[in-house]
Amino acid sequence: MQALVIGSGGREHALAWKLLQSPQVTRIYCAPGNGGMQQLPRCQSVALAATDIEGLVRFATVQGIRLTVVGPELPLVQGIVDAFQAAGLPIFGPSRAAAQLEGSKLWAKQLMQEAGIPTARATGFAELSAAVAYLDSQSFPVVIKKDGLAAGKGVTVAQNREEAVQALEAALAKPGDQVLIEEFIPGQEVSVLALTDGQICVLLPPAQDYKRLGEGDTGPNTGGMGAHAPADHLVTPEGLARIQTQILDPTLEALQRRGIRYQGVIYAGLMITPSGDPYVLEYNCRFGDPEAQVILPLLENPLDEVLLACIEGRLAQIQLKWKPGYAACVVMAAPGYPDTYERGIPVSGLDAAATTGALVFHAGTRQAGKQLLSDGGRVLCLTGQGATLSEALRQAYAAVEQVQFPKAYYRSDIGSHALGPAVRRGVIPTP
Structure with a gap:
């Protein structure tokens, strides 16, 4: 069976890696893929953007693709599943109508309120003046959520009125923009x-x-x-x-x-x-x-x-089966991420990272001849596994230490929510 993975990040690399473990999968095409995905055995990159729905449908039809998996949200919101289904092509992902669950925070909030699903109280606005006036009746902090897709970055926890107004101005900068003002829930x-x-x-x-x-x-x-x-x-x-x-x-x-x-x-x-x-x-x-x-x-x-x-x-x-133990990953990002960041930074040491036993997933890379270069904000994701969370984290950080990536940024406290503040000091507790 030939499969198609749509996207170019660490998630898509992990999907392709996992699909290739199946004896039924003979080849995977990645559109557009990245520098790591094209190094996988029986994996080939295709020069098609994740949002080129017409081109992807044509490619899958010609190649006889038996399974397409969509990684990123944008093509789902744009209706790629509807287009594939109309062409009789098997595809994993929700339809355009179903993808509103992510595509519109206002739509999703209304659905939750109607269904009695526990969620924070929230009010939607399309006009800045009304939204700012509403702040005067709220206690802080409040949560400002820009409606629509924001790649995980469209949420601001405003600690005071000034921060809230700035977030509202940014969220309502264009005609047609909408925003949610939501109560803050601790935890x-x-x-x-x-x-x-x-x-x-x-x-x-x-x-x-x-x-x-x-x-x-x-x-x-x-x-x-x-x-x-x-x-x-x-x-x-x-x-x-x-x-x-x-x-x-x-x-x-x-x-x-x-x-x-x-x-x-x-x-x-x-x-x-x-x-x-x-x-x-x-x-x-x-x-x-x-x-x-x-x-x-x-x-x-x-x-x-x-x-x-x-x-x-x-x-x-289907009865899902899970390996015992834990997995933990550390993201290595380009300097300047998540704002303006550098591209084209040489990356090496990945073979040494793999000797630690960790999985090396590429999130934003490209191959230029024999040199691997950064090509995104999040560049690598190093995943460790172990019988305990501490063991998984040790393996992940051991892999990070082997990577040569000038000016790379990563957090040294992944795991601290579960294991406590000692992780922030660079000491992973022994079980």
Whole structure:
């Protein structure tokens, strides 16, 4: 079977790597892929953008692609699944209508409110003056969310009125822009992803993503600077069952009531309060990045079998199996990320990194002759595995130390939410 992976980041590298472990997968095409994906055996990059829907449909038709997996959210929101389905091509991901769950925060908030799903109180605005006036009735901090896709960076936790007004001005800068002003809910964030065939949801191990740029969760939001799974320090098996019955099953039912059949990944970004209650912060309509890089290595099933079961409406027939232990990843970013960052920085030492046992996923690289160069904000994602979270982190950081990447930036405190502040001091506790 030939498969097509759409996208060019660390998530897509992890998807291609996992698909290639299946004996049924003979070749993978990556569109457009990256410098690491094209080094995988039986993997070929295709010079097609992830948003070139017409070109991708034509390519998949000519090549006889039996499974297409969409990594990033933009082509999903633009309707790539609808186009593939119209051409009779099997594709994993939600339709354009279903992808509104991520494509519009206002739409998703209304769905949650109608379904009684626990989420923060919020009000939407399209005019700056009305939004600013509303601030006077709120206590701080408040959360400002720009409607629409923002690559994980469209959220501001404003500590005071001045910060809130600045965020509102940025979010409502163009005609047609909309914004949500939301109450702040304290706690720890966790990502709970579920596979669905439109009939049932099957939850994956919870993961914890470290979104802030700086140590100790400071600085701006990024696409994610690291993650680990399972996040069992926050979500017990009983807690996961509660999230299924109170959040993910009702989400699927609410979509069904709207006449939407959702097939793919429903990603619930949750806040777990100090009392243990889960609240939905946002939904995504695809695998998370870097969550995929710590969840997929733990999956024992052939990935193609699982994804095809979702496409074909027979997920209930699949029993997911998971490796014992933990996975943890550390993202190495280009200087200046997440704002203006450098490209074309030489990267080496990846063979030495792999000798640590860690997985090396490329997030933003390109090959220029024999030289690997940076080609994005997040450049590499190093994933370690171990019987304990501490072991997984040690392996990931050991791999980071082998990479030669001038001026690379990474957080040294991935894992601190689970293991405590000692990780911030560069000491990973021994189990």
